[in-house]
Amino acid sequence: MEKSLTWREFIVTRAIQASGYSAIVFVALIFFFLLREGAPALTDVKLSALFSARWYPIEDYFGVLPLITGSLVVTIGAMLIAFPLGIGTAVYISEIAPRWIREILKPLVELLGGLPSVVLGFLGILLVSPFLRVFLDLPTGLTAFTGSLLLGGIAVPTIVSVAEDALDAVPRSYREGAWALGATRWQTIWYVTLPAAKSGVLTAVMLGVGRAIGETMTVMMVTGNAPVLATALGSWFAPARTMTATIAAEMGEVANGSAHYHVLFFIGIVLFLISLGVNVAASSVVFRTKKRAERILS
Amino acid sequence: MHKIIIESLSLQYSDGTESLRDVNLSIHQNAVTVLFGPAGGGKSTLLRCLNRLNDLAEVKASSGRILIDGENILDPKIDVIALRRKVGMVFARPVPLPMSIRDNVTYGLELAGEKHRATLDEAVERSLTLAAIWDEVKDRLDTLAVALSGGQQQRVCLARVLALQPEIILLDEPTSGLDPISTGKVEAALQELKKEYTVVLVPHSVQQAGRTADHAAFFLQGELVEYGEGKSLFTAPKQKKTEDYVTGRFG
Numbered sequence: 354m355e356k357s358l359t360w361r362e363f364i365v366t367r368a369i370q371a372s373g374y375s376a377i378v379f380v381a382l383i384f385f386f387l388l389r390e391g392a393p394a395l396t397d398v399k400l401s402a403l404f405s406a407r408w409y410p411i412e413d414y415f416g417v418l419p420l421i422t423g424s425l426v427v428t429i430g431a432m433l434i435a436f437p438l439g440i441g442t443a444v445y446i447s448e449i450a451p452r453w454i455r456e457i458l459k460p461l462v463e464l465l466g467g468l469p470s471v472v473l474g475f476l477g478i479l480l481v482s483p484f485l486r487v488f489l490d491l492p493t494g495l496t497a498f499t500g501s502l503l504l505g506g507i508a509v510p511t512i513v514s515v516a517e518d519a520l521d522a523v524p525r526s527y528r529e530g531a532w533a534l535g536a537t538r539w540q541t542i543w544y545v546t547l548p549a550a551k552s553g554v555l556t557a558v559m560l561g562v563g564r565a566i567g568e569t570m571t572v573m574m575v576t577g578n579a580p581v582l583a584t585a586l587g588s589w590f591a592p593a594r595t596m597t598a599t600i601a602a603e604m605g606e607v608a609n610g611s612a613h614y615h616v617l618f619f620i621g622i623v624l625f626l627i628s629l630g631v632n633v634a635a636s637s638v639v640f641r642t643k644k645r646a647e648r649i650l651s
Numbered sequence: 652m653h654k655i656i657i658e659s660l661s662l663q664y665s666d667g668t669e670s671l672r673d674v675n676l677s678i679h680q681n682a683v684t685v686l687f688g689p690a691g692g693g694k695s696t697l698l699r700c701l702n703r704l705n706d707l708a709e710v711k712a713s714s715g716r717i718l719i720d721g722e723n724i725l726d727p728k729i730d731v732i733a734l735r736r737k738v739g740m741v742f743a744r745p746v747p748l749p750m751s752i753r754d755n756v757t758y759g760l761e762l763a764g765e766k767h768r769a770t771l772d773e774a775v776e777r778s779l780t781l782a783a784i785w786d787e788v789k790d791r792l793d794t795l796a797v798a799l800s801g802g803q804q805q806r807v808c809l810a811r812v813l814a815l816q817p818e819i820i821l822l823d824e825p826t827s828g829l830d831p832i833s834t835g836k837v838e839a840a841l842q843e844l845k846k847e848y849t850v851v852l853v854p855h856s857v858q859q860a861g862r863t864a865d866h867a868a869f870f871l872q873g874e875l876v877e878y879g880e881g882k883s884l885f886t887a888p889k890q891k892k893t894e895d896y897v898t899g900r901f902g
Contacts, residue, residue, distance in 0.1 A: 530746040530808075533702060534759035535736035535815065544762070549749060 387625060391618030398612055403619070408580035408594075410603065415616045421623065422583040423497065423593035427572055430501030430589055431508055431565045436558060438505065439512030443557070446513070447520035448542050459517065466510030474574030477503045482575055489590065495577035497593035503571045508561035515560055519553020520546060552638060559635030563628050566597075573598035596620045654680040654819060654849040655701065660715035662696060662705070670873045671696055674715070679866055683841055683850045685881065687860040688870035688896065694853045697870075698821050701851065702738040703731050719819070736763060739812030743824040743855075745804035747796035752788050755796045755807055759815045774814045782810035783840040802833025809840065819849045827855040838863055857897060861885045869893045 394403065398415045405416035446458050481502060482494030523546050531541040547554065577592025580599070600617050607614045655678040663670040671693045678684045686694040699705045700717060703724065716723045724734055736759070748755055756778055757771045765771060775792065779785040784806040788799070796807050805825055812820060822841075826834040841850055841863060854860040860867060864881030869892075877884060877893045888894040895901055 524746075526742060526744060526746045527748070529704060530742065530748065531762075533704060533735055533740040533742075534762060534811065535732050536759075536762045537732055540762050545748060 384625065387618055387622050391615060391620075391622045394612070394615035394619035397615050403616070406582040408599070410607075410613045410616070413612065415612065417596075417616070417620055417623070419580040419582045420594055420596045420599050420620060422588075423576070423580065424566060424595040424597070424624075424627075426497045426583045426589055426593055427500040427504060427576060427595055428562065428566045430498060431504035432558070432562055434501060434505030435508040435512055435561055435565070439509045439557070439561060440516055440554065442509065442513045443516035443520055443554075444542055444547070447517050448546060449538070459514075462510050462513045465506075466514065470507060470568060470570040471574070473503050473506060474571040477571060477575035491590055493577060493592060495575055495592055496590050497576055497583070498589050500572045500576035500593070500595070501589070503575055504565045504568055507568055507571065508565045511564045512557045512561040515557035516550070516554045519550040519557065522553065523549045555638045556635050559631055559638075563631050563635075566631070567624070567628060569595075569597040569601050573601055578602065596624050600624075652680040653677040654719065655851075656716075656718040657697075658716045658718070660697070660700065660713075660717060662693075662700065662710060662713045664696075664710060671700075672873045674875045676868055676875060676878060678849065678851060680849050681845055681847070682865040683845050683852055683863050685860045685864035685867045686851065686853050686870060687857060687867060688876075689901075691872070692870035693873040694870050695823050698740075698823050698851060698853055700725075701819070701821055702735050702740055704735075704740065706731065736815050737817055738819045738821060739815060739817035740821040741805070741809050741812055741823065741825045743827050745801060745808045745828075747799070747804050747807060749797065750795070751793045752796045752799070752807055753792040756810050756814050759811060763815070775810075778810040778813035779807075781813050781840070781844065782806045783836050783843075784810065800833070802829045802836065805829060805833070805837060806840070809837070813844075817848065819851065820844060822850070822852045824853055824855040826859065834859070857899070861897075869896065871896075 394415075403415055404418055405414070406418050407414040407416040408419050442458075442462065446455050446462075450458060477499060478495075482496075482499050484494070485491060485496070485499055486494030527545055527549055528541055531545045536545070572595045576594065576598065578594045578598055579592035580594045581588070581591060583589075583593060600620055603613070604617055607617060655676075657674055657676040657678075660674045661670070661672055674693075674697065676697075686697060688694060696705065701719075701724075713725065715725075717725050719734075719738070722729070748758060750758070753775055756775045757765075760771060760774055765774075776785060776789075779788065784803060787803060788807070796804060799807065805828075809820075809822075809825070826837050829837065838859070841852065844850055845865070852863060854863065861881070864885070866879065867881045867884045868878040869876045869884070869888075869890075871892055877888060877890045879889075884893065885897055888897055
């Protein structure tokens, strides 16, 4: 009896341990695979050619800069839209809305987060892009801006959900303290609740960035996919092509082991590093505030 | 002189937990009035009515009037923000805002639109002195308030309220988390404060009620059982229930 119990204990512990480690192993394996397939790009193509402004793989032009700037323009645009909208929604749900509205709104927002991106892309092609073409008088409605709008819509639920949790976790006593001092509702939100939830709100934004930069389907459908180097603000209203869309569109037709194939994996490495950077930045922000709190408590 | 007059106030939370039934109470100016009794008796609820902090909780039914300087503060048309500046409140757990001691004290003033540096500095010294903590923190006003001890935090919170120059100060078990020495300092500060302010205190023990009260009101299950001069109420209570509670037979 005793023995079988300790055995069971042992097996359960190991199983949980193994599933914990597996996440690390998978990330390491993915990174290893990406490196193995992507690193030869550096020998196949000259570094100066790799970071040039022309992407035309059929004629061996492998400049990835337009793709990087494309991703950046679309993502930054998406965050400019999603950040105020997401934080605003979170503040409304957590601080202002009466309970019954909150109980409808929160599940709805989370439902929006579960919407397949291809559906959003479909709506983008059919509704958003024709509207933008007419409304902004553009030659085409398939632009980086269209992608930003839809990506913003994809990032908003992530931001709202995480930021709302963070705001909700701010002790009620903070708010009452501010109210009792004669702070208005807005002053309480802006000067007390939001600063107190700062780390959670930042995490929310970082997760939103991560969600936006890795998004593929929607941007492939609505950004026009023209690998043009973004140089001025006007590029936002011109077609663009992101790294993710390039990989998705070209990987199926590339000859295995060719220079083009290696470069596509190289783009994968760049993407991987960017999202790693975003995640590290997010967790370091959270970590730093935690350490400060610990210092105060000790 | 009666600063606050409560007339047949009844109140109920929407889940029906804590309530007040037909409370009539006149609170004297420049005195410490103590609201005491067992938990759930409605003391905190009443206190939170006086600065309308209950607006934010879900209150089901409310009738009666609360007059401060003759004005009914339960009137929905009243300026709640101005009311809360006039009626300051200190909570059971000190809630220093995540900023320096100085900023904690000037916070309410800055919210009210005061920008003049000299006025703010003067308010910091005056209110920290009144709260009996100036000597302990005058050399480190720019350190974080959360780094102070619990008793010091509570006095900073008191100073934060005083900085707004309210007329009435409400204290909801302000010393429940403090050691005896800090408690003594806060109680001594209250005795100073009543010279200028009207103080309403919910104490965390009968002993504290006895030590601090000029006037005392005994609450039991939402009803005001007895109200009178502190000394006579604690030594010769008129009601049986009050006597039982004061002598420690229940509660």
